[in-house]
Amino acid sequence: MLRATDVTMSYGSDPVFRTLSMGVDAGEVVAVIGPSGVGKTTLLRLLSLSLEPDEGAVTLDGTDVWAADESARLSLRRRVGMVFQEASLFDAPVARNVEYGLRIRRPWRDRLRSTVASLVGSNSTADAVHDALDVVGLADAVEQDAGSLSGGEAQRVSFARALAYQPDVLLLDEPTSDLDPRNTAVIESAIAAARDRGIGVVVATHDMHQARRVADRVAVLLDQGITEMAPTEVVFENPSDERTQKFIDGELVY
Template identity: 70%
Template sequence: MTLRADGVGHAFGDEPVFSNVSLAVDPGEVLAIIGPSGAGKTTLLRFLGLFERPDEGSVVFDGADVWAVPEADRLSLRRRVGMVFQDAGLFEADVARNVEYGLRVRRPWGERLRDELAGLVGRNGTAEAVRESLELVGLADKADQDAASLSGGEAQRVSFARALAYDPDVLLLDEPTSDLDPRNTAVIEEAVRAARDRGIGVVVATHDMNQARRVADRVAVLLDGGVVEVGPVERVFETPDDERTRKFVAGELVY
């Protein structure tokens, strides 16, 4: 299911963030959004995640303008998008319960109640989705461990597993490995590739250009209040069309 921003723009008060931003992510690809701090990467992700409405333009998911459909339909679309924030945001519960959470809130109330009474969790009333997701991030052995006892890197991996457990059509990642050590970074990057291989469209907002080169199929460069370039990774980094892109990836622009 393609997720697309068409001419999106936004301002905070009288301060414009960006305008006329258009980009899309298709099933089974990773799109990286790079740009300096303050360029609006997180804000753009929140629009793509259907959390907020932009001031201008539209967000189209599965052929539907998400802000033109009834609220119930918009909620159904939002449930097909997963998001991992910089802060893992885990609950005071064990690891498995944290991963299970996304599955539970996305199922009809009657089904959730039935499964709770039966002591069942996960997709189709089983714990299989939880186990698979934890295995993907290398934490299956910590399913019963208190989430508060995890390291920062492990907590972020649990957050990733939670978003992946309910099989979203699109997965949005906001600086998913900032401040993580190389080992945890490598695990999450491998999980990003696994999500892509499952046919999930992945959007990664990152300031780490080397990470963009490692995991992305295409790159969007968010600079000077807009997307100045979108294209395949190697072309954007090696032979960009826009001089601002060249200067940015070379570290010549100061913000």
């Protein structure tokens, strides 16, 4: 569904990626692992269609995003959601925060109504909000002020906000890095729920145990590219690249 092919990127004279290629399919979870500072967040920005590569292509359903005109590119971007490492919520009730994504993606209104109707038997924004909050275990917090939430709850609301408009692809940047085990478990359950709805999910994580729990495939980001991308158990049990094994074993000095 979403592909980066032979991507090269630099920040000034500093190369970030050299001929990087990877992708995610509908209804699949891909975990991106690699050392801190290797470029996982930059990769997610690239896949979110907000960062243009120097060379190579990023395609969504076969359409080259950066070869499209501005209007078409905007429509493509609206099909991709992102949850950042730190929640950023408005000083407003939880429901208003979750429905924000629905309101700014108005060209997708008919598609959203159809999706919500198939999920909950209704076509209202309120039902879409309730459904998304139910996935993250906060259905009873609709009217609660977002400022009163704990850090873990706020991150769950951020996830619900992205899930509510049913993106084709959902990108997660270290979504549980500062969360306790309970909130981490809820987020991981929500990732599985997104996959079950046919959403392609890419999660960048430093937690290899989490990658093993949630991912169908794992992409290893090292040396300015994806050095290995394979089914999860293959990467952890029988990697084809020696660098992958050294990274997993903690032997790789980066």
